[in-house]
Amino acid sequence: MTKKFYLTTPIYYVNDKPHIGHAYTTILADVLSRFHRNLGDEVLFLTGLDEHGQKVLQAAQARNMTPQDHCDDLAPRFTQLWEKLEISNDDFIRTTQERHKKVVQAVLQMVYDKGDIYQSEYEGWYSVAEERFITETEKDSGEFRDVKLLKERNWFFKMSKYQQALIDHINAHPEYIQPEHRKNEILGFLRQPLTDLCISRPKSRMGWGIEIPFDNEYVTYVWFDALINYITAPGYLSDDKKFNYWWPASLHLIGKDILTTHSVYWSTMLFSLGLPLPKTIFAHGWWLIGDSKMSKSVGNVVNPLDLVDEFGVDPVRYFLMREMVPGQDASFTMDAFIKRYNSDLANDFGNLLNRVSGLIPKYFNAIVPAPGSFTAEDKVVINIAESLKDKVPALVENLKVSEAIEETMQLVRAVNKYMEQQAPWKLAKENLPVAGRVLYVASEALRITAVHLSAVMPAKTKIVLDVLGAQGSTVNWGELKPGTKLGIHDALFPRITLPPCGEG
RNA sequence: CGCGGGGUAGAGCAGCCAGGUAGCUCACCAGGCUCAUAACCUGGGGGUCACACGUUCAAAUCGUGUCCCCGCAACCA
Numbered sequence: 001m002t003k004k005f006y007l008t009t010p011i012y013y014v015n016d017k018p019h020i021g022h023a024y025t026t027i028l029a030d031v032l033s034r035f036h037r038n039l040g041d042e043v044l045f046l047t048g049l050d051e052h053g054q055k056v057l058q059a060a061q062a063r064n065m066t067p068q069d070h071c072d073d074l075a076p077r078f079t080q081l082w083e084k085l086e087i088s089n090d091d092f093i094r095t096t097q098e099r100h101k102k103v104v105q106a107v108l109q110m111v112y113d114k115g116d117i118y119q120s121e122y123e124g125w126y127s128v129a130e131e132r133f134i135t136e137t138e139k140d141s142g143e144f145r146d147v148k149l150l151k152e153r154n155w156f157f158k159m160s161k162y163q164q165a166l167i168d169h170i171n172a173h174p175e176y177i178q179p180e181h182r183k184n185e186i187l188g189f190l191r192q193p194l195t196d197l198c199i200s201r202p203k204s205r206m207g208w209g210i211e212i213p214f215d216n217e218y219v220t221y222v223w224f225d226a227l228i229n230y231i232t233a234p235g236y237l238s239d240d241k242k243f244n245y246w247w248p249a250s251l252h253l254i255g256k257d258i259l260t261t262h263s264v265y266w267s268t269m270l271f272s273l274g275l276p277l278p279k280t281i282f283a284h285g286w287w288l289i290g291d292s293k294m295s296k297s298v299g300n301v302v303n304p305l306d307l308v309d310e311f312g313v314d315p316v317r318y319f320l321m322r323e324m325v326p327g328q329d330a331s332f333t334m335d336a337f338i339k340r341y342n343s344d345l346a347n348d349f350g351n352l353l354n355r356v357s358g359l360i361p362k363y364f365n366a367i368v369p370a371p372g373s374f375t376a377e378d379k380v381v382i383n384i385a386e387s388l389k390d391k392v393p394a395l396v397e398n399l400k401v402s403e404a405i406e407e408t409m410q411l412v413r414a415v416n417k418y419m420e421q422q423a424p425w426k427l428a429k430e431n432l433p434v435a436g437r438v439l440y441v442a443s444e445a446l447r448i449t450a451v452h453l454s455a456v457m458p459a460k461t462k463i464v465l466d467v468l469g470a471q472g473s474t475v476n477w478g479e480l481k482p483g484t485k486l487g488i489h490d491a492l493f494p495r496i497t498l499p500p501c502g503e504g
Numbered sequence: 505c506g507c508g509g510g511g512u513a514g515a516g517c518a519g520c521c522a523g524g525u526a527g528c529u530c531a532c533c534a535g536g537c538u539c540a541u542a543a544c545c546u547g548g549g550g551g552u553c554a555c556a557c558g559u560u561c562a563a564a565u566c567g568u569g570u571c572c573c574c575g576c577a578a579c580c581a
Binding site: 010011012013016050122124133134135179180181182184185186187188189191192194195197198199221222223226254255256257258259260261262264265285323325328329330331336339340342343344346347348350351352353354355356357358359362363402403406409410416417419420421423424425426428491492493494495497 | 506507508509510515516517518528529530531536537538539540541542543544545546574575576577578579580581
């Protein structure tokens with residue numbers, strides 16, 4: 001049963017330095033994409049960059065560059081990181097691309113023609129030093145100087161018009177905003193009357209943006225630019241067949257910081273356009289670095305590139321996916337990383353491969369032995385392996401990736417236990433066919449583990465599958481072919497024995 | 505009374521919505537094994553499930569109250 005699965009990450013602000021938060025969202029999206037592809041689903045996985053706005057303009061001016069050159073210069077920081085992290089996105093959108101500008105302008109015109117955009121005065125606290133409006137909360141923080149109340153003519157979107165429709169939709173579709181407590185937050189938010197959304201900036205003050213089609217003095221502000229990317233990419237107004245196939249999105253994966261933006265602004269925009277809403281918006285938590293909140297300004301950011309260089313891509317992906325319960329915050333520490341790496345990857349998984357790939361060459365000429373008929377003990381392992389076929393997809397469907405991984409690791413632990421009980425290294429000296437059966441069961445369970453984990457650790461599991469001559473095999477029991485010649489390999493996950501000398 | 509989430513062994517989590525012997529991983533202690541990356545396996549110690557009251561034959565699980573932590577409170581990505 002082939003399904004289609006269209007999922008997105010936020011488009012990241014090109015001016016930001018890529019950090020663990022960006023990496024986490026994107027890896028999670030990638031893992032979900034790979035899981036779905038493994039299930040035979042058709043996947044469209046989109047990520048990209050938001051390249052307009054005040055900060056980009058200021059940064060470009062400071063470097064004496066055009067904003068576009070500045071963006072072109074910065075974009076590879078993200079694209080190169082995604083390559084390094086084995087991100088398998090199908091499309092990469094940049095808001096400065098022609099395809100996007102055309103859609104944004106067409107959308108603005110459509111919404112305007114519908115009567116959902118009007119001109120009014122925006123009044124707010126303006127920071128002269130920052131050259132931007134600040135929020136009430138920011139003003140109260142006292143961190144901004146030269147704050148004054150400023151009035152400015154601007155264009156507004158009639159968000160309030162769709163408030164009730166949105167409330168009804170959320171109530172009718174419990175899966176729309178997840179996790180559930182986030183849904184409650186939004187419903188609480190929606191108990192207050194919505195005000196309309198200011199969607200423009202005068203070019204005289206901030207010119208780096210997409211021009212509003214019905215007013216060339218203004219550019220559109222972030223909402224009607226960035227959020228539109230989700231429909232630009234699948235072909236809205238440019239490729240009806242493609243768009244109708246993919247839209248609505250299956251999943252918008254976001255951080256909890258931009259939940260309101262997506263569940264309220266984006267939803268009402270789609271109402272105005274008469275487009276169906278995405279199936280699910282899922283807000284995940286934040287990574288804390290030790291005990292402290294990761295903050296761009298403080299600079300206490302763990303650069304995922306450093307971890308990858310030191311330990312490889314797959315362990316980093318594994319750690320991020322295994323350690324965070326999606327929807328809650330998680331904490332990153334080197335200590336936790338090393339423990340997780342050593343216990344799960346080196347001791348359990350990597351070591352199991354070594355056990356199998358050591359014994360089969362020793363007693364069977366490196367040829368996978370035929371199992372014969374299975375015993376009750378074998379069937380314990382087989383049943384666990386087979387049960388993963390249903391468990392893992394069900395957990396992944398609910399974004400419980402850490403639990404899906406844990407369930408899979410339970411198979412590895414069961415096989416290590418089975419090996420201990422059966423002791424094929426002893427059996428080989430007494431009853432070779434029985435030893436062969438045990439090693440077949442262990443190898444086959446290992447193969448199935450690798451297939452399940454291939455979404456999380458594509459590179460390392462490929463090595464396992466290569467060793468077992470089982471590239472392209474599935475999670476079904478029995479696909480490991482007796483007679484297969486085992487390949488050779490290095491230690492899959494060498495134990496980390498010393499504290500990392502990251503700081504020297 | 506602005507809205508919402510949470511407080512379960514030393515650490516991180518599951519269980520709570522559909523009440524019925526408190527579970528997983530790591531750490532710790534003691535054994536075993538020796539094919540393997542000083543890995544693996546077995547056994548063990550450790551929790552009055554924040555606190556109080558209530559409903560019930562029975563509550564971590566339902567209700568009320570108290571304390572503590574956290575998120576949201578909009579134009580911030």
